[in-house]
Amino acid sequence: xxxxxxxxxxxxxxSYKYSLQDIPDPNLYRDIYPYEAxxxxxxxxxxxxxxxxxxxxxxxxxxxxxxxxxxxYTVDQIVQLYKxxxxxxxxxxxxxQTEFFIYSKKDREAVEKCMELGLRFPEITTWIxxxxxxxxxxxxxxxxxxxxxxxxxxxxxxxRLIAAGKGVVIAADKWGKVKTISQMVWLxxxxxxxxxxxxxxxxxxxxxxxxxxxxxxxxxTIC
Numbered sequence: 507x508x509x510x511x512x513x514x515x516x517x518x519x520x521s522y523k524y525s526l527q528d529i530p531d532p533n534l535y536r537d538i539y540p541y542e543a544x545x546x547x548x549x550x551x552x553x554x555x556x557x558x559x560x561x562x563x564x565x566x567x568x569x570x571x572x573x574x575x576x577x578x579y580t581v582d583q584i585v586q587l588y589k590x591x592x593x594x595x596x597x598x599x600x601x602x603q604t605e606f607f608i609y610s611k612k613d614r615e616a617v618e619k620c621m622e623l624g625l626r627f628p629e630i631t632t633w634i635x636x637x638x639x640x641x642x643x644x645x646x647x648x649x650x651x652x653x654x655x656x657x658x659x660x661x662x663x664x665x666r667l668i669a670a671g672k673g674v675v676i677a678a679d680k681w682g683k684v685k686t687i688s689q690m691v692w693l694x695x696x697x698x699x700x701x702x703x704x705x706x707x708x709x710x711x712x713x714x715x716x717x718x719x720x721x722x723x724x725x726x727t728i729c
Contacts, residue, residue, distance in 0.1 A: 599627035
């Protein structure tokens with residue numbers, strides 16, 4: 507029997523049967539794997555002990571990460587998948603957000619068509635490069651939230667992977683942590699300035715210069 511625990515907010519299985527039994531009919535566990543609903547996950551606190559919050563949700567990346575492993579979706583396919591995610595997530599937004607690319611004309615057309623549907627969930631978010639033009643795209647399209655791709659982080663990660671393949675571990679010291687914190691602060695500052703003052707291109711230039719100084723001074727200790 508499955509019940510939601512008032513203590514852990516988890517779907518829990520109350521009875522345990524681990525002995526091997528030869529029975530005439532198979533136990534298909536239809537309470538866990540029903541035909542008319544998504545399969546459920548029951549926790550017995552023996553293998554996956556954990557506490558769940560009262561509210562949980564999903565941030566989906568099918569339309570971003572998902573397109574990097576298969577043939578790129580067409581605009582119509584993206585719209586249909588977005589509709590299905592909204593239906594699957596329900597009116598309370600279990601699928602709270604989904605990420606889109608906006609690099610190409612096709613990407614932007616898909617985002618615009620999904621926005622025209624007027625669905626509350628999943629909220630449309632984007633994934634951009636750390637460039638002024640990409641920031642402008644986000645602002646002009648009315649996107650409330652975006653992720654930022656930093657090319658240098660990929661280069662550093664690649665360097666560490668190559669070194670690890672040769673048995674060398676390159677760990678970031680305290681200056682690496684200072685660099686990371688500085689990036690977070692200044693990137694958020696840039697977003698705020700470009701949102702409040704669209705014409706303040708100087709803010710972006712200032713941030714790039716300051717970040718460049720931080721990277722240049724910490725690179726010898728990191729790499």
